[in-house]
Amino acid sequence: MTSALLRLPRDMNISIKEQRVYEVEKQLGIYAIKDQLIGSEEGNGRGVSGGEKRRVGIACELVTSPSILFLDEPTSGLDAFNAFNVVECLVTLAKNYNRTVIFTIHQPRSNIVALFDHLVLLAKGSTVYSGPYASCQNYFDHIGYTCPPGFNIADYLVDLTMHAETSLNPAEENGPANFDAGSEGMRTVNSSVRAIKSIASASNMSVDNNSSYGSCNEQIQRPKSRRRQSLKQQQNRKLYTRKKSSGGELTPKTDDEASDPNDNRGNSADLIRLSRRHGQAAPQILDDPHQLPPSAYGTGTGLDELVSSYASSDVAGSVRDDINAAVISALNANGLANGQSNHAVISGTMKSYRRVGLISQFMILSRRTWRNLYRNPMLMLTHYAIAILLAVLSGFLFYGLTDDIKGFQNRLGLFFFILALFGFSTLTSLTVFSSERLLFVRERANGYYSPIAYFTAKVVFDIVPLRLIPPIIMGAIVYPMTGLTPAWPEFLKFILILVLFNLAAAAICLFIGIVFKDGGVANLIGSLVMLFSLLFAGLLLNHDAIPKAALWLQTLSIFHYGFEGLIVNEVKYLTLIDHKYGLDIEVPGASILSAFGFDNSGLWPDVIGLAIFSGAFIVIAYAAMHTLLVEKR
Template identity: 25%
Template sequence: MGTLTVRENLAFSAALRLPLTMNTEEKKERVEMVIRELDLAKVADSKVGTIFSRGISGGERKRTSIGLELITHPTVLFLDEPTTGLDASTANAVLMLLKRLSHQGKTVIFSIHQPRYSIFKLFDTLTLLAAGKLIYHGPADESLEYFKNLGFVHEPYDNPADFFLDIINGDSTAIELSQSSIDTLEIDRTSEVQQTIAEILTSKFYKCDYYKMMREDLDQLSLEVTKRSEVYKEIPYSTHFLHQLKWLSKRTFKNLIGNPQNSTAQLAIITGMAIIFGAVYAGVKNDMAGIQNRVGAFFFMTTSQCLNSITTVELFITEKRLFMHEYIGGYYRVSAYFFSKIIADMMPMRTLPGIIITSLNYFTIGFKPKVESFFIMMATLILVAYAASSLALAVATGQSVTSVANLLINICFMFMIVFSGLLVNLLTISPWLMWLQYLSILSTSATM
């Protein structure tokens, strides 16, 4: 997402989430409409940016994230703390945007922590949670009166959001309970020890009219959901597999081109290593020393392909959060994402090293002077890289920390190197360990 522009991100969402019955022009018009609606015209062609490269501002990034969801014209919009990391002015601008969307008939539901008063007064309905328990759900403009009836008096000029947090946290410096308020809550010193503030407020809320109205609404909604339960069994997709694969591959290629540092550095290192290999093993002869040198050349070429594939570990881990968000949002299937990574990232970055190493070393070192043998070695090195990358990707899918995934895949490759047959004669290994050679990617490639 970060290396693409705002317009490209919105176009990606439109391409995968809008039905194929809409033509390209209609989707472009939808994208432009969202850009105008969110006031993103000035930065429409600017990159969103990443943690390593500067892009649009935090407020513009939040609006872009909202725009990705508005592409489908949803009736309900869920947001998780849309003001986090924003300054007061930008946060207020984002909430004003959400307020305008609510006036257009959309239901906007979001979590927020300690908003300022100018934001709080925009709320229509307020839900307060304490220790995972519901202590209030009802009209926001009636919330102060509700807590006043419980004995909690809101002081003039005090931010209601801070006032509610003080109630939940039991902050006596901000809330002074008179004897009458204690009687209202029906608690004393002994029960305060046994019951938390959250439990007390929850029990009070369960007895009020707001709770009864909420239960009626939930029961009605539950009946409607039960009638349409078949709809929610699986995530619906607006486009077919090939369309998703096309757009995912296109985005991956753009990200690869937009961040050439990693790919360029990797290819430069491989080229440098290949030149060094060629210089070290150049012109081997058909004698005992030549056989030893050829085995060493096989070892370094195959091992370099495995070690080069370790970078695949970061391929999924760095995008795991984005993948989970887009998959749950119905952007694409898991299979489309997987094959797009193979086509647009793994294949170019694992194919070119094999071509470079073989082209620079095969005839320089002095392997069999036949064209078919040259291409057999090239294909073998490429397949080694594919197999090693697939193993690295499999390890990465089960890990969330890059360092742990790197450690695990390195351990796997070390065992494979030992049982490759290039460093030790496999016939001398204990019979009960011999089966491990069949798990080594390098063992099968050593016969090339």
């Protein structure tokens, strides 16, 4: 529904958009789960299944009624059942709703491949086959790459293209495969070759190209003695091989030569290469456990042979004719063949298609952000609960502050504790974008909304519930319990400083969370920034004791602005009484502040400094999001 509201025309009635969403949910079979959470492993439970998640993602694109749907590996990461369901939904869309569905897929099951209408097989960017799927196996049989019986045609084609682009090692030139002996016996070079071998050793393929495949079960159950006898019978047949003569002409191998076990003039690799050059199906010696089918045995030029074979085939010619006919038909339909302007046609169709504006985008995204927030109430309740509990605890420990030196020290400790609490609690802002980073990148690439609308919605619904309300709650509890200056102006300035400090700390953490993708690194950087700022607050290090060369670092500390603003607001006009030797010595608060290195006139400059930090880092955070969170192709 969010996708429909953001991407369908603004003039379309809301009821029509709802009807469109309902139809898409029915088409993809997800209407029954429309009220369930998508869920995640890290967040609020697993939610719907992986296949249902993929169909929801497809539905988000389908609500705009696209005539062509492109999908990049829609079945990756899914089990066989869910993968089949996703592809079956795509087939239903193509056949029943007049859609063109194009998607990439790696190593599909045979029941999934059987659903394809057309297949494009690529290897290193070159087209090995492009045409009807039903003609695929016959085509490769015709050019001499026959799929062994009982072998998944999809796996066969993947292995065919993978090994065709691999050159032979020098050791492989003398044999069909490269083995190295180890303590555990013979090992193949890679698992794909090993899988092919298992099929080859179990398949009783006749050496004669004109005969059909034999029984697989018969070959497996045959005793060893009979298998050896069968091997000798096959070797006695006339096979084409290359003599060791300088001319390298091809001659039939005699029966005596075939029966000679010491004759190395021809081997299975030679047979495979020769049969490919002459366009014949590659013969196989079945009982050799190291024998590979012709598809799995790369010759270095196999890819060029596959590409050239396809380019000169009738299948490729038919595809080219279809493309040319479609182009001519499209040109005639648009009137371009008669010299009409392309710009007029396009602008005419798109003139009234206007999406919702920035304000509407912000409202839609705000509703989604708010749903995510209240669906995960623990984060919000934890902030409020911590603010209330620590406010009561602080009020109890610092209850009834006195107007003496001890009371001054307690005031310093109270303000320092409150700022440290809010400063480190804002580290939760590091994850504001991390959970939706990939979602934002995908939706931005698809043109769902403007980045400024998304950023504003996220910031507003992170700031208002989590950064404004907790300091107000805590300040309202602590201020009267501790007996701070009982005046409304001072109380309001106290709350203002806490809120601005919280916003500044949250904006800094927001920026760090966007720049650093890794959560652990972001937490480390955020903690170090807060500790650095805490060092220059004014309590741990006196202003007058800071080296002049490092004094400018204090201007970068939000803790300094917050701490100085709170203590000046409280103590500047306060007269402290020190009890010494039975005498009451009155000490103006301003003089004590000066002794601690605080500026008595720095209240409003500190407030302005916090406001500048808040606004500046929000702008910088948006610039970082706009620049860094972009889909890279």
